[in-house]
Amino acid sequence: MKFLNAAFISLLLSTSFLVNIANAGLILEEDFDPITSANWTLSNGTVLGNPVSEFFELNALHFDGNGARSATTNAFDMSTGGLLSFMLKIGGANDTATFEDADSGEDVLIQYAANDGAWENLLVIDTEELLYKDAWGMVNISITGLAMSSNTKFQWIQAKHSGNNWDNWAIDNVKLSNNVDVPEPSTLAIFALGMMGLASRRFKKKA
Numbered sequence: 001m002k003f004l005n006a007a008f009i010s011l012l013l014s015t016s017f018l019v020n021i022a023n024a025g026l027i028l029e030e031d032f033d034p035i036t037s038a039n040w041t042l043s044n045g046t047v048l049g050n051p052v053s054e055f056f057e058l059n060a061l062h063f064d065g066n067g068a069r070s071a072t073t074n075a076f077d078m079s080t081g082g083l084l085s086f087m088l089k090i091g092g093a094n095d096t097a098t099f100e101d102a103d104s105g106e107d108v109l110i111q112y113a114a115n116d117g118a119w120e121n122l123l124v125i126d127t128e129e130l131l132y133k134d135a136w137g138m139v140n141i142s143i144t145g146l147a148m149s150s151n152t153k154f155q156w157i158q159a160k161h162s163g164n165n166w167d168n169w170a171i172d173n174v175k176l177s178n179n180v181d182v183p184e185p186s187t188l189a190i191f192a193l194g195m196m197g198l199a200s201r202r203f204k205k206k207a
């Protein structure tokens with residue numbers, strides 16, 4: 001009976017180990033429904049939601065107002081590299097109250113800062129880019145090279161625009177993952193067998 005308990009516990013341990021590995025890659029997930037404020041430092045970005053029918057899914061982080069418009073994440077360990085993905089829409093010829101046509105030269109920059117260094121561009125998105133003009137499109141950015149630090153922050157920023165109510169854009173469904181070394185199944189099996197062996201030895205000693 002005791003041995004069965006020990007075996008069961010080691011099985012539980014190895015199962016939870018498996019679950020941890022499966023989730024280890026995703027380190028930031030934000031759908032703004034509602035926003036997790038602790039994830040962000042915002043400047044002239046507002047979370048708007050239904051009934052803004054032009055949004056991708058319920059609420060989105062919408063950029064408006066005077067001054068540089070930006071959203072900055074916390075720092076993450078990106079030393080193994082990874083992937084940043086999000087949905088983006090930029091005001092175009094449709095010219096609505098929520099998405100006024102952003103003009104040429106009013107680029108949206110996605111940047112990183114490694115180990116508290118200077119902000120560097122990961123991607124510059126021209127506001128005339130067809131993929132995101134008046135329509136939601138997905139952006140995928142591989143985190144490689146100098147962005148791979150143990151302390152990397154990310155930000156979205158539009159420094160140039162015509163001020164309050166002009167030249168709008170929004171983001172939704174931000175996901176950041178880092179690459180993890182996933183142990184091979186054989187390693188896991190050996191680990192589980194080892195746990196069972198230890199448990200049975202402990203039982204035998206007691207008996």
Ligand SMILES: [Ca+2]
Binds near residue numbers: 032033057059172173
């Ligand atoms: Ca959303």
Ligand SMILES: [Ca+2]
Binds near residue numbers: 100101102166167
């Ligand atoms: Ca404009």
Ligand SMILES: [Ca+2]
Binds near residue numbers: 091101103104127
């Ligand atoms: Ca435009």
Ligand SMILES: [Ca+2]
Binds near residue numbers: 102103166167
């Ligand atoms: Ca403008």
